[in-house]
Amino acid sequence: MxxxxxxxxxxxxxxxxxxxxxxxxxxxxxxxxxxxxxxxxxxxxxxNHMARSLVLQQSKLLFLLITDITNPFYTTLARGAEDAAKKSGYRLLFGNSDESSQKEKDYIDTILSTRADGVLIAPASDSSLPHLESLRRHNVPFVLLDREVPGMGSDVVLGDTKEGARKLVDHLISLGHRRIALINGLPTISSARLRLEGFREALKLGDLAYDEQYVLESAFEPKSDLSDIESWLDSMDPAPTAIVAGNNVLAVEVIRTLHARGLRVPDDLSVVGFDDLGPYSEIDPFLTVIAQQAYQFGYLGMQMLIERIEERGAAAQPWRRVVLPAELVVRRSVAKLPE
Amino acid sequence: MxxxxxxxxxxxxxxxxxxxxxxxxxxxxxxxxxxxxxxxxxxxxxxNHMARSLVLQQSKLLFLLITDITNPFYTTLARGAEDAAKKSGYRLLFGNSDESSQKEKDYIDTILSTRADGVLIAPASDSSLPHLESLRRHNVPFVLLDREVPGMGSDVVLGDTKEGARKLVDHLISLGHRRIALINGLPTISSARLRLEGFREALKLGDLAYDEQYVLESAFEPKSDLSDIESWLDSMDPAPTAIVAGNNVLAVEVIRTLHARGLRVPDDLSVVGFDDLGPYSEIDPFLTVIAQQAYQFGYLGMQMLIERIEERGAAAQPWRRVVLPAELVVRRSVAKLPE
DNA sequence: TAAAAAAATGTTACCGATAACATCAAAGTA
DNA sequence: TACTTTGATGTTATCGGTAACATTTTTTTA
CATH class of the missing domain: 1.10.260.40 (lambda repressor-like DNA-binding domains)
Known part of the structure; x- marks a missing residue:
């Protein structure tokens, strides 16, 4: 060389x-x-960037750590982060934790030893806490995306998840649904907890009782084994008329399972979800969802991160918390029930 | 620190x-x-990984450069690459060139100055040649994915694109279609050229004339302006009964445009494409496509890359060319025409 | 028990860059 | 003309590690 x-x-x-x-x-x-x-x-x-970073003690390298590279929500978010990073002269590299705390830890180690200037991270779950503490301890600025981690103060960009869940349920109620089920992410993920809260609140406001049998907590990532969804569907009695899915992956799993049983959506059962399905949503606007501003998550998060990095040494600003609106997009996956 | x-x-x-x-x-x-x-x-x-790489002259860092991070084909491929890299103890970082030769160049510069041990790259187009030459000159091993670049010998993992195009056209012909159009990527991309070749061969074998007005060459990436598709659709006379789309992005654009005009697929016009639309193809198996083994592209490519890296110094092996099969997946987007 | 071999640890130089300071020549000033 | 200033360039030390060689300590063997 x-x-x-x-x-x-x-x-x-x-x-x-x-x-x-x-x-x-x-x-x-x-x-x-x-x-x-x-x-x-x-x-x-x-x-040689490494030699240079070694003496300058800064790399102009930023990382974006997402939990599912095949999820359109995150890839759209990545675009936003990329654009914002480039605008400020930083280079951006991606990592994919696959909703796994272990993989996340590996990436954090890579990030620390690469001496990145900062990290934009969608944490896998509450158990990401030690990883974040590690970043904090080593003085690497980070901004959380989409999910918070209790016990760790930081800048964060969130969706108005609770409100989103409420809107979905309200929508279902307004179309005559009374038995509404929720398939949610694991309660170790902050956004899943908020969805459940919103779900319960909306039921209450609609004078509907909350019934535990209608709620399934399942991992967000796609799995080959759908048996827990299967048995849950079987177990509910009386069967629900609508299912709220906690994210797009779960929505897909549920619909797949229903189809496999010969059930049609929305004729036999209505389904709504969170986050769009990427390009697919466009060719066949089928699933009614809460759409989040994925691009903005990345763009704003990156801006906040870069500000943190460049203000370093200055008096620490209080943590910032940006909440992006959740918009209900009505399509065709909900049936209107006769009163 | x-x-x-x-x-x-x-x-x-x-x-x-x-x-x-x-x-x-x-x-x-x-x-x-x-x-x-x-x-x-x-x-x-x-x-400190940088200090260490500086003296060791190797980073155990690999890059994957894809052209569209929101395209499920590439994200699935990324999963495969990731798994293979991890298995051999390499760390993998992603870059997204967005089909832009300029962005690609920026990433190549980053890669060179980061002293990555190797690169897995889906080149933006034939104009990637100087970037690849740069990698070669600096002795950074690379493996091409999905697209070749004329004038640059290297290991490469390809899909059987020509055969794929042939199968699609055969399928259309077998269902009675005689006026078949093609919306393809730009001819500066090797895979687009092969698709056109396969398209023409299949027409010939089916005793159908090749008519230039039925072919549109358009950029692969999604754009806000669909006017060239619009005017192309208007221009064809007589109108085709089926359209072959060169990749999943174009398929979506075409279907969107048709829907906007109130045309239904496949009732008014049939559409087929290349590559699936991600997990979401599963909730509504609609589009008939040539499915490629995206995961294998990444996994095999990564294996080949690592072999190159580790054989360094040994007698150079001849370039390897892996061609993965293209499978026709018949769904509902093609109408059977009355004879 | 002295010499040789093996084990455990230390010293020095270097990877490729840059900051801080030093030097030297040309230009400006009294 | 001597003296300062400014511009252009060079020298040295350093960032955080590791290879290669050196040294010291312990163990083995004759």
Whole structure:
């Protein structure tokens, strides 16, 4: 690999002069600059970022850690984060924790040892706490996305999840549904807890009793084994007329299971969910959902992160909490029940 | 940040001894090892990967560069690459070029200056050639995915695209279609060229004439402006009875456009495409497609990359070319025409 | 018990860059 | 002309690790 020393030797100057040309610092005569520049081009010089970060103690590298790279919510979010990072001259790398606390830990280790300047992270669950503590301890700024972790203060971008759940249930009630079920993420995830809260509140406001048998808590990630959904569907008595799914993955699993049983949505059972299904939603606007501003999650989160990084040393600002609105998008997956 | 020198001082040994404990190299007494280990735990030591890579001249870092992070084909591929990388003890970072040659170049620069050990890359187009030359010049092994770049020999994992296109057209012909249109990616992308070839061959075999007006070459990425699709649809005379879309993004765009015009698929026009639409194809198996083994693209490509990296120095092996099969998945988006 | 071998640990130099300071020449000023 | 200032460049130390070699301690063997 070509180094500044190779350039320096070839151009007949010192390494420091080469460094000055590269970074456009200090004073250099035009003649020297031109000569150095020419040699760099000739030898295809590429700066070694690691050597540079080592001495500068900053990498201009940011990480985005998401929990499911195949989930359109997160990939759209990634686009937003990318755009915001680029605008401020940072490079962005992605990691995918797959909803696994262990994988998340591995990525955090990578991030720490890569000496990233900051991290945008959608935590796997409450058990991410030690990972976040590790980041905090090592003084790596981070911003949480979509989920909070109790016990860890930080900047965070959230969706108005509780309100979203309420809107979904209200919508169902307004169409005559009275037996409404919820398949939710695990209660170790803050957003799942909020969905349940919103769900219960809306029931109460609608004068409907909360019945535990109508609630299933299941992992957010796609699994091959759908038997818990199966048995849950069997167990409810009387059967619900509508199911609220805690996220898009669960919505898909539920609909798949229903289809496998020969049940049609919404004719036999209504289904609503959180977050869009990506391009698919566009060709066949089928599923009624709470749409979240995925791109904004990434964009705003990244802005907040960069502000934190650049204010470093300044008096610490209080944590910021951005809550993005949740919009009900009515499509065709809910039946209107006869009164 | 805590360094090995801090550990060394605290533990009353030399930095080298700490290094030996970390890497489990050389000979160390159990007592010393335990002591050093304890101090590392106490101080929450995290190795500085950059310092280490600087001296070792290798980073154990790999990159995956894809062209569209919101495309399920690539995210599924990413999963495969991730799994294969982890199995061999490499860390994997993602980059997203967004089908843009410029963004791709920026990522290549990042990759070069980060001194990654290797790159898995889905090139944006033939104009990626200089970027690949740059990698080659700097001796960074890479494997191409899904697309080849003329003039650049390398390992590559491809889909059997031409055969795929043929199968789609055959399928349409067998259902009575005679006027078949193709909306394809730009001809600067190898896979788009192959699709066109397969398309033409299948027409010929089916005794159908190739008519240029039925072919539109458009960018693969989603755009807000659909006017070229609009005018193309208007221009064809007589109108086709079926449209082959070159990838999933284009399929979605076409269907969206048709819906906007009040046309139904497949009742008014049949549409087929390449690559699935992610998990969501499952809730409503609608679009007939050529399904590619996205996960395998990533997994096999990563394996080949790692083999290249680790054989370095050994006699160079000839380039390998893996072609993965393309399977026709028949669903509901094609109408059977009366003879 | 002295010499040789093995085990445990330390010292030095270097990876590729930059900050801080040092030097030297040309230009400006008294 | 001597003296300061400014501009252009070089030297040295350092970031956090590890390889290669050096040294010291312990164990084995003749």
């Amino acid at each position: 070509v180094t500044i020393y190779d350039i320096a030797a070839q151009a007949g100057v010192s390494a420091m002069t080469v460094s000055r040309v590269i970074n456009n610092t200090g004073k250099i005569s035009d003649k020297t600059r031109a000569k150095v520049q020419r040699v760099m081009d000739e030898l295809n010089y590429v700066p | 805590v360094t090995i020198y801090d550990i060394a001082a605290q533990a009353g040994v030399s930095a080298m001894t700490v290094s030996r404990v970390i890497n489990n190299t050389g000979k160390i007494s159990d007592k010393t090892r335990a002591k050093v280990q304890r101090v590392m735990d106490e101080l929450n030591y995290v190795p």
